[in-house]
Amino acid sequence: MVPIQYLLGLSAVLFTIGAMGVLIRRNAIIIFMSIELMLNAGNLAFITYARSHQSMDGQIFVFFVMAVAAAEVAVGLGLIVAIFRSKKSIDVDQMNVLGG
């Protein structure tokens, strides 16, 4: 069996990559992908602990997260399409009209 530290380490690496992607990249689609990456890093951590504790709770959680992520993708992509229609761009730095 793969030691738990490895799995958690992978999860942490994936999460860090996702977080960096959200902070650094300006393309909305890429940011979106990075968010998915972070969600799945979380899923991996759930699965890891569920397995180590011999409990189904974490696995159930993962299903929920995946379902909510799917819904989120649908809404998020709709938003991005709408933004593109008005701005002719999906660069998030162009969308700063709320700035004080």
Place this chain on the structure above:
Amino acid sequence: MLLSEVVSSGPQFFYLVPLVVVFPLIGLLVNLVFGGRMSEKAIGIVGSVAVGLSFLVSVLLAFSLIDPHQGETVTILPWITIADLNINWSFNVDTLSVTMMLVVSGVGALIHIYSIGYMHDDVRFQGDPSRYQRFFVFMNLFIVMMMILVSADNYMMLFVGWEGVGLCSYLLIGFWYDKGKDGIGNAVAGRKAFITNRIGDFGFILAAFIMFWVFGTFEFNAVFEQAPEVAAVFPAAIAAITLLMVVGVTGKSAQIPLFVWLPDAMAGPTPVSALIHAATMVTAGVYLIVRSAPLFSLVPDVQYFVAILGAATAFFAATIAVAQFDIKKVLAYSTISQLGFMVSAAGMGAFVAAEFHLVTHAFFKALLFLSAGSTILGLEHAHHHLEHDAHLDEKAKEELHNFDPQDMRIMGGMNKRMKITFWVFLIGALALAGIPPMAGFWSKDEILADLAQPNPIAFWLLIAAAFLTAFYMGRQVLMVWFGKSRSLPAGAAHESPAVITVPLILLAALSVLGGIINLPTLHTFTHWLEESLGHMHAVEFAFWIAALTTISSITAILLAWYLYYRRYQKLQELPAADRPDDPLRPVLGPVFTLLENKYWVDEIYWTVFLNPFVSLAHFLADTVDWRFWHDWFHDKVITAGYNALSGLLAVQIDLGIIDGAANKIAEWVTTAAAKWRRIETGYVRNYALSIFVGVVLILGFLVLWR
């Protein structure tokens, strides 16, 4: 059915008793509502018939009481019901109240008839015929109130009548309220009567309070039943009640010290003086004492005091009457004096004698006032005709201009010109002087006989008063009717019409015959009243008293004849400048001036009571109220304090603290917002970074510190 059958079969008419009040009330309402569209004659007839019907009911009640004398109480309505206090509108029919009803409605009806003629002329001389209606409304209202007073079966209902007659007295004294001295003299006289009576009423009210406190009821019978028990344990209460009642009596019946209003009350029209201020209302005080006989009988000390008070008033007023020149003022002081006789008798327990004198006095004093009114009217008529006579010289016009139809000094020699009025006046004067066999002789004699033993002081005061009474009546008769006419109108006066003279003749007949209701040895009236008052000891006719009073009266009349017939005639021949206006003036000297000015009682009251009171009122109004409360307290303290407080609230609190706080907070918010807005860049990634940093910090805190 014959009258004798009615009497013997003894029908009971007691249920009719409310009608004695209702009939005058109807008359008053008819005259009040429709009087404006009725002729003078119709108004007068309605008023007179209303009182006449009331008299008829009183007669029926009297018949019901003949056999047996037992009366009844007729209750119509509950009036006041508070806890255990129950006061009803209920009429007490007994021999005493029916006697009063007969006098009030009988004399009242005659005076109403007289007024039809008298007021017809009076309203024209005074220049306002529209007040004819008002006069009869007031007169009927007076009869209503007087009937309530005498027929009440409790002290509260009696008090309603007591106040009601006071109101009518006030209204009728000030009937010509725009006439008199300075155009307000009559109004001032009315006010004086009202206020003086209020002082007396105050005593009555206090008596009623104590009565309720002690007895818990106002009903005559209930109070009188409990009175002996209360007197045994708490005699001071009975003494207080009776003494305070006497305060009320001194006001209403014009006794010392509250008699001052009655002479001024002569400002009212003459029928008012006759009805209210001689025959009926002023006797209400005597009635109150007689009605409260069971209470007074329990406190001999109070009785003694009341007897002396009445006798002193009788003597005091009689001395003043000797030196008055106004024909009605003489009669007014005579009334005070005669009321003194009654109060003295009632005080000493001679209740029957007091009531007897009340009845006969109502006859002859009403007669005297009404015939004086007829005299005044005759003079005014003559004056009126003379004024329109073009042939008079300047001196005569001057005399007519200063004409006062009530001044006895300008009368004289009128016995040939107004024969009927002269004869009835003479009869009234003889009855008042107590010459047998007139009514006044019997009643006065009974009072004196009752007082001779128990109270010699009062007895001799009253003998002296009786002497003076005969003297001043002799003086009045001789000054008004005999000798030569002392002015043009007196020589031209004419007799009054029949509507005036017929009531006078009827009253004259009553003044002659009134004595037969209680002749010595028969004691009809004593037995009649015994049913109401309890057993009365009838004092037998004392020949020496009758002889004494008759001789003293005749002496007084002879003295008056000498002074006012013989001396007065001689004085007339002197030149006007050094001619005294009264033959008694040179004899008595300063004493006459003292009497003429009524012992300056009014002036003394002004100095002792009224001026300090007025000064106090001025002080309270000007200094305390205006200067202190208004100028200082109101302007300085309240206004200034309010201004300071509102200034403080407006400037310091509102502008400073409340507005300041709001403005300061807004300023801080603006300043802070200007600084903090910089972090709101609008870049999504900045927000995401801050979220990350926040999450890291929270997690770090949770991991490292917990």
